[in-house]
Amino acid sequence: MQSLFELEAPVEEVAPRLVGNILVHTKNGRTTAGRIVEVEAYGGQGEDTCSHANRGPTPRNTVMFGPVGRLYVYFTYGMHYMANVVVHPKGVAGAVLLRALEPLEGIDLMQRRRRLSDPKLLCSGPARLVQAMGFGRADNGRRFGTTRLIIEPDGWQGDIAIDTRIGVNGPDASRPWRFCAAGSPWLSRPIRSAK
DNA sequence: CGAACGATGTTCT
DNA sequence: GAACATCGTTCGG
Numbered sequence: 001m002q003s004l005f006e007l008e009a010p011v012e013e014v015a016p017r018l019v020g021n022i023l024v025h026t027k028n029g030r031t032t033a034g035r036i037v038e039v040e041a042y043g044g045q046g047e048d049t050c051s052h053a054n055r056g057p058t059p060r061n062t063v064m065f066g067p068v069g070r071l072y073v074y075f076t077y078g079m080h081y082m083a084n085v086v087v088h089p090k091g092v093a094g095a096v097l098l099r100a101l102e103p104l105e106g107i108d109l110m111q112r113r114r115r116l117s118d119p120k121l122l123c124s125g126p127a128r129l130v131q132a133m134g135f136g137r138a139d140n141g142r143r144f145g146t147t148r149l150i151i152e153p154d155g156w157q158g159d160i161a162i163d164t165r166i167g168v169n170g171p172d173a174s175r176p177w178r179f180c181a182a183g184s185p186w187l188s189r190p191i192r193s194a195k
Numbered sequence: 196c197g198a199a200c201g202a203t204g205t206t207c208t
Numbered sequence: 209g210a211a212c213a214t215c216g217t218t219c220g221g
Contacts, residue, residue, distance in 0.1 A: 040213070050213070060206060077214050078203030084213090097213060127214050167213050188214095 007068045007087045011094035014087045015041040016179040018096055020156030022104065026148050027134045030109050034101030034123050034133070035156065037181040038188055040165045042084070044092030048175075050168040053093035063141045064093040071149065073130070073140040080127035083135050085144070085151070099126045099166070099178075101133075102186040109134075125188040158182060161191045 007014055016039075024033040042051040042064075052061040052074070063072040068088035072095050075081055084095035101123035103110055110122045110132035123129040130136075142149055159182035164174055166189060180187055 042213075052213080055207085058207070074213090075205060076212055078205070078212090080203095080214050082213065099213085125214070165213070169211095 007085070008089060009087070010089045011041040011043055011087045011096060012177055014089075014094075015039045015096045015177065016160045016162075018085060018151070019160055019179055019181050020154065020158060022152040022154050023098065023101060023133070024105075024150040024152055025133045025135065030106060032106035032109055032133050033104045033152075034129070035104060035154070035181075035186075036098065036100075036151075037102050037184040037186045038098075038100035039179050040097040040099055041177040041179070042095050042097060043172075044089070044094050047092065049170040049172040050165060050175075051093070051095075053095075057093075061093070064095050066141070069144045071135070071139055071142045071144065073135055073137060075137065081130045081136060082126040083130050083133075083139070097126060098129060100124045100180075100184075100186055100188045101129050102181075102184065103132070120186070124186055128188075156181075163191045 018036050018039055022033055022035050044053050045056050048054055053064045057065050063070055070086040072084040072086050073081055084097045087094040103122050111117050114122055114132050122132045161180045161182040162176045163178040165178045
């Protein structure tokens with residue numbers, strides 16, 4: 001990723017721009033990669049009741065407040081990790097949750113990590129893609145832009161489908177902050193808003 | 196099909 | 209003590 005895609009902008013503007021780019025992770029000499037097809041935006045302190053950052057900094061969410069271009073990994077539901085790209089719009093916290101990838105490279109390794117062969121189930125969900133890509137707690141705060149962790153532009157030009165975020169509650173749950181590659185067969189769930 | 200639910204443990208009130 | 213940015217399985221129509 002050359003210029004971090006101008007990540008220092010409002011998170012709801014950065015999030016759709018990340019769709020179509022390729023997430024690349026190299027671990028123990030093996031590379032897995034996938035096209036980002038689904039993301040969600042999460043805002044800063046006092047801006048978004050659905051965001052971990054809403055109530056201010058805590059031990060868990062410190063990476064969200066930190067420098068731009070880092071990976072924010074957290075643990076939830078007693079068994080799952082999820083990963084975000086940290087965005088830094090004008091000094092406030094913000095992050096883009098990675099919700100689904102189209103598997104492109106290292107699919108055999110993804111299948112081993114997931115203990116599944118069905119390609120549709122490898123990266124179509126925030127906890128699934130984290131497992132397939134080999135992310136974990138140790139990757140919280142890791143910088144993008146090294147050979148180990150890259151977001152690669154790819155010239156992808158497709159339509160963005162917009163929806164409300166999945167699995168959140170509260171006043172801001174109805175914000176249209178879920179951004180998907182329109183028509184992609186790799187989404188975690190279908191687009192609902194077109195109903 | 197879709198809806199319901201249990202697993203499982205960290206985080207914050 | 210409750211909630212949790214989920215997943216995989218089971219159950220019902």
